[in-house]
Amino acid sequence: MSDAARSIVIDKRFCGPKSSGNGGYSAGLFAQAIDGPAAVMLKAPPPLDRPVSLRDAGEGAFEAVSGETVIAKIEPATVTVASPPIPDxxxxxxxxxxxxxxxxxxxxxxxxxxxxxxxxxxxxxxxxxxxxxxxxxxxxxxxxxxxxxxxxxxxxxxxxxxxxxxxxxxxxxxxxxxxxxxxxxxxxxxxxxxxxxxxxxxxxxxxxxxxxxxxxxxxxxxxxxxxxxxxxxxxxxxxxxxxxxxxxxx
CATH class of the missing domain: 3.10.129.10 (Hotdog Thioesterase)
Structure with missing residues (x-):
């Protein structure tokens, strides 16, 4: 992961609720620390217009942190879907x-x-x-x-x-x-x-x-x-x- 990827700012355009980042968008930014399929567990609302730092959490995982608050945990994952019939x-x-x-x-x-x-x-x-x-x-x-x-x-x-x-x-x-x-x-x-x-x-x-x-x-x-x-x-x-x-x- 590059140094640039270790610091993330979520622009207010990409909100979910007005006061925090959209969960999927924010998770997608954090997940770029992982090469391949990834899972992001959100532990606090992703802040807007403030730096979020990514730090190594060991065993291939990372944490997204704002100040003293852990925003998310990021780790490699397996994704499995068995889709029902998709409508026409x-x-x-x-x-x-x-x-x-x-x-x-x-x-x-x-x-x-x-x-x-x-x-x-x-x-x-x-x-x-x-x-x-x-x-x-x-x-x-x-x-x-x-x-x-x-x-x-x-x-x-x-x-x-x-x-x-x-x-x-x-x-x-x-x-x-x-x-x-x-x-x-x-x-x-x-x-x-x-x-x-x-x-x-x-x-x-x-x-x-x-x-x-x-x-x-x-x-x-x-x-x-x-x-x-x-x-x-x-x-x-x-x-x-x-x-x-x-x-x-x-």
């Missing part, structure tokens, strides 16, 4: 439309870089992965913009992590109950070029008390999997914290 294009389009029509659903963080309805085209990713008709899959189309590319002309890894993240929250289908990303593991098989039309698809894997599990894939135009993720979401049970998050993100 018409069903994906319907899922997108239904997401935008749902005024009472899970849009608790409307300014999220990935899924926020209030983010303008060209600013947020605007991946609106609603439930596909007659399917357990949530999905939407996504065409990465040119400003998401790295020096090699391909979409940077952190944006693929971001696109894999939010759909897994909606795939839980827990309504207005609030969950926060606890862990995300990602494997990238191919980084796409800007302008490729992709599908972001996700589905629920199960739950254990307040822990909810889901997985996601990014598919290219030939419906080949180019990236995959396994996620863990934690359901919040602190009414004061839930109200605080709702108020801050209204």
């Amino acid at each position: 294009d018409a069903a994906v389009a319907q899922a997108h439309d239904d997401f935008l029509k749902d005024e009472d659903g899970f849009q608790i963080i409307p300014y999220c870089f990935v899924c926020g309805k209030e983010r303008a085209p060209g600013d947020g990713l605007r991946i609106f992965s609603g439930p596909a008709p007659d399917s357990s899959v949530n999905a939407d189309f996504w065409t990465p913009a040119a400003d998401l590319a790295g020096d090699d002309g391909l979409v940077r890894p952190e944006f693929l992590w971001a696109a894999l993240d939010c759909p897994t929250a909606y795939a839980l289908r827990v309504g207005n109950r609030m969950t926060l990303l606890g862990r995300i593991a990602v494997e990238i098989f191919r980084r796409p070029e800007p302008g490729e039309r992709l599908i972001a698809a996700a589905w629920r894997e199960g739950e254990d008390g307040r822990k909810h599990y889901s997985s996601s894939v990014l598919l290219d135009e030939k419906r080949n999997i180019i990236a995959a993720a396994n996620t863990l979401w934690i359901e919040l049970n602190d009414p004061a914290l839930i109200e605080k998050l709702r108020a801050e993100n209204a």
